[in-house]
Amino acid sequence: MERKIEFTKMQGLGNDYIYVDVMKYPLPDPERYAVEWSRPHTGIGSDGLVLIGRSDRADFSMRIFNADGSEAKMCGNASRCIGKYLYEKGLTGKTEILLDTLSGVKVLHLFPEQGVVNRVSVDMGVPADIHPVTLGDGFPYAEGIAVSMGNPHLVIFVDDISQVALQDVGPALERHPLFPDRVNVEFAQVIGEGEIRMRVWERGSGITQACGTGACATAVAASFAGRCRNESDVVMDGGVLHIRWTGEGGHLFMTGPAVKVFDGVIEIS
C-alpha cells in the first residue's frame, strides 16, 4: 500500500537534509530512505535524512542519517534547522528547546523575528577525546587532532587549504584504521585571529558545503593546538559559523543560520 509522507528540505550553510516529522509520519527503515531520497538525480537530493520525534526526557528528539544510510549521533546544522522547523510549524512556542540526540540532550536557543527563525544558537555540550594523532605511512598528511563532538572528527591543519584535494584524500582518511567507526575529516587553515577556513569530508556523505559539528571540532582543535583562542568564526564553502568554547571541560556554543528550502510530499510503498 502506498503512503504519502510530507517532508521539508532545509539547509544550514548548504548542508541540506530532508526533515520528516515522524510523530505524524512514522518512517520504518529510515536507512533505506536516507539513501534513496538523498540521491541527486533520482531522489530529492540531500546530504541525508533527519527524523524529528518525541522524547521522554526532552521537548523533541532528532535522528540523523547520512546519505549512505549510516546513522550519526549528532548533527550541528540539522539541530539549528530543527529549531526553525519546530517553531515555524507551530510545534512549540518555546525559544529554548531541549533536543534529545544520540549524543545527549542539546539546548537550542532561537532568535525569532516576527515569527520567523533565521538564526539559532546551540549548546553543543562538552567536546571530548581531544588528542593529537599520527596518521602514519601511506597518508599524505602526517598528523591531525581528533575531537569528539558526540560524533568523531579528525582535524588536519594545513598552510594552504586551496592545495587540498579533498575528493582524493577524503575517502581514505574517513576509513583511517585509527577510527574503526570511520571519521569526519576537516582540513583547516587559520587565516587570522579568530578566523579559520575549513573544508570537510563528511563520514557517510562525502564533501558537503558545511558541517556544524565539524566547525565545532575545528575551533576546538585550533584552541587545543594554540592556533586560536576559544572563540572563532569557521568559514566553510557554504558560509560561516560562530563558535564559542568556554574552555577545556566546558560547553561549546555554535551559532548560525537555518534556512527552509521547500516543503514536499513523497510516496513510499
Ligand SMILES: N[C@@H](CCC[C@H](N)C(=O)O)C(=O)O
Ligand atoms: N553535517 C553534520 C554532521 C552529520 C553526521 C556526520 N556525517 C557523521 O557521520 O558523524 C553537522 O552539521 O554536524
